[in-house]
Amino acid sequence: MNIVITGLASVYEPENVARLFYPQGRLLAARPAGRDDLVLARAGRRHLLAAVRENGRCAWLRRPLAPGQDPEYALTDLVYQLLVGFTGVRPPWGSMTGVRPVRIIHDSRARGLSEEAIRSRFVDRYHCTEEKYRLALSIADLQRPVMAAARPRDCSLYIGIPFCPSRCSYCSFVSRTIEREHKLVQPYVDALCREIEEMRRQIDACGLTLKTIYIGGGTPTSLSAGQLRQLMGKVRELFDLSGLEEYTVEAGRPDCTDAEKLAVLKEYGATRISINPQTFSDEVLAGIGRRHTAADIERCYAEARAAGHTNINMDLIAGLPGETVEGFTASLRRAIELNPENITVHTLTLKRASNLVIDKARDEYGDVAEMLHACSALADAGYRPYYLYRQKGTLQNLENTGWCKPGFEGLYNIYIMEEVHTILSAGAGGSTKLVQPGGDHIQRIFNYKYPADYINGFATVMDRKKGVSEFYARYLDPETTG
Ligand code: SF4
Known part of the structure; x- marks a missing residue:
């Protein structure tokens, strides 16, 4: 599908609304010759036009532009109305394209x-x-007290481990398989520890208070037990863990997480861990490239409990290839039976959606939405939704929602998603997000994406850290900067 939008200074909103219906749509500067499939949106001085042609079928809508009306919003709405009528698809989040x-x-x-x-x-x-x-x-109501308690110099620390035991078929993350990149892992951990030391210096220099730590990935437990000790030992040496609200480590996959590593996480201060089944169907697990079974997940979960972990999250994904509504519902039921403190339900995200995906999304429109409806079982079991976000390319434009037992809200998730405070990010693929609470200023500092570049360009990584104190000097200490 081609997308052509004319007459607007910014085409962002109408373009993204067209992509709700045609995720693979190509934005063109001008109408192509011939009779190719096309979504056309045009803002004139007095009228708006939206038209669509697909497989020879056409439809269009025309509307006057009222005086004072925002043409971008009005045209976006017209495109949405046209495509709902034309495709028969009604996205549950409507024309909302934002992630929050x-x-x-x-x-x-x-x-x-x-x-x-x-x-x-x-x-x-x-x-x-x-x-x-x-x-x-x-x-929003549940998050209100968390938002109200935020202080301008609060921050959290994210530590990224971009390695996994194998690559899942749906993965769009930079993660490398541990076997292929084996030689990089130890230098990576060494560099990461040095970057965390620099984070500590920045936190002190800016007078920040560290609220939460999150070690994520990738799969952090793809490191050896010794490397986990080195990393978490460094964190324990540098920070007063007793002052933290939460310390999460993703123990993601059972094919690299054993009793010894789970004991290390506990010993070195993790207060919350994630064990992520994604599904309890062995066929679906095999289909997405996982080298473990549902029984392995249950073994890992039992070992985590035996190691003393009292706050466990489990991720599930709705819409995995080969997953049915019944299969997803069974996975959800099994997760609830295991009784973790958090269950996070993601909707499958396809970064490069194919035509097949588009067709599938249309033909089976009810399916993923139906899977998410099944999440009412979580409410029945005493869980409540505490954070939510959306991603581009998600099947049927649906959401990811974290559910928790009362008192087990994953605070880091709320802090990052609602941009409550600064998130300092260490490691390959990391993006530090500096937040001026209550202000308009948000600034990012990016690390190199891939582990090899991160190691080789480490001097630059360290140099970019100066941006942290510059941000605080500019936006939170204006009297000291003149
Ligand atoms: S475990 Fe996560 S990060 Fe690793 S390959 Fe699978 S989807 Fe990607």
Whole structure:
């Protein structure tokens, strides 16, 4: 599908709304010759036009542009209305393209908007379903005390381990397989420890308070037990762990997580871990390239409990290849039976969606949505949704939601998703996000994406860290900068 948008200074919103229906759509500067499939959107001075042609079938809508009306919003809405009618697909989040729906509620409340005005924004302006609006609202309400407790110099630390035992078929992350990159792992851990030392210096220099630590990946437990001791030992040496609100380590996959590593995580201070089944179907696990079975996940979970872990998250993915609604529901039921403190339900994200995916998304539109409906079983079992985000390329444009038992909210997840405070990020692929709370300023510092570049360009990685104190000097200590 080609997408052509004319007459606007910014085409971002109408383009992304067209991609809700045609994820592979190509944005072109001008209408192509011939009769190729096309979404056309045009803003004139007095009228808006949206038209679509697919497989010889055509439809169009025309609307006057009212005086004072925002042409980008008006054209976006027209494209959405046209494509809903033409495709028969009604996205549950409507024309909302942003990744943080809950943030809209927080920001609207901060601006003094009434609850009715916020609801109208979701349901009338974005055509979001009442169900999705209610989900976002309940999460915003639950997060309110966390947001209110935020202090300007709070921060969290993310430590990335970009290695995995094997590559999952749906993975879009930079992660490398541990066997292929074996030689890089130890130099990587050594460099990472040095970067964390530099983080400590920056935290002190800027007067920051570290609230949470998150070691993620990749799969952190793809490191050896000795390397985990080295890394977590460095963290324990540098930071007062007793002052943290939360210390999470992703123990992700059972094919590299054993009783010894689980004991190391506990001994070195992790207060929350993740063991991620994604599904409890052996066929689906094999289909996505996992080298373990559902029984291995259950073994790993039992070992984690035996090692003394009392706050465990389990990730599931709705929409994996070969997964049915019944299969997903069975996986969800099994996760609930195991009784972890957190269950996070992701919707499969396909970074390069194929035509097959588009067709599948249309033909089986109810399926992934149906899988997410099955999550009401989580509420019945005493879990409540506490954070939510969306990603581009997600099947049917659906969401990822973290559920937890009361009192087990994963605070790091809320902090990063709602941009509550600065997240310092160490390791390959890391992106430090500097946040001026209550202000408009957000700045990023990127590390190299791949482990080899990170190791070889480590001097640059360290040099870029100066940006942390520069940010705080500029936006939080203006009196010291003149
Ligand atoms: S475990 Fe996660 S990061 Fe690793 S290959 Fe699979 S999807 Fe990618």
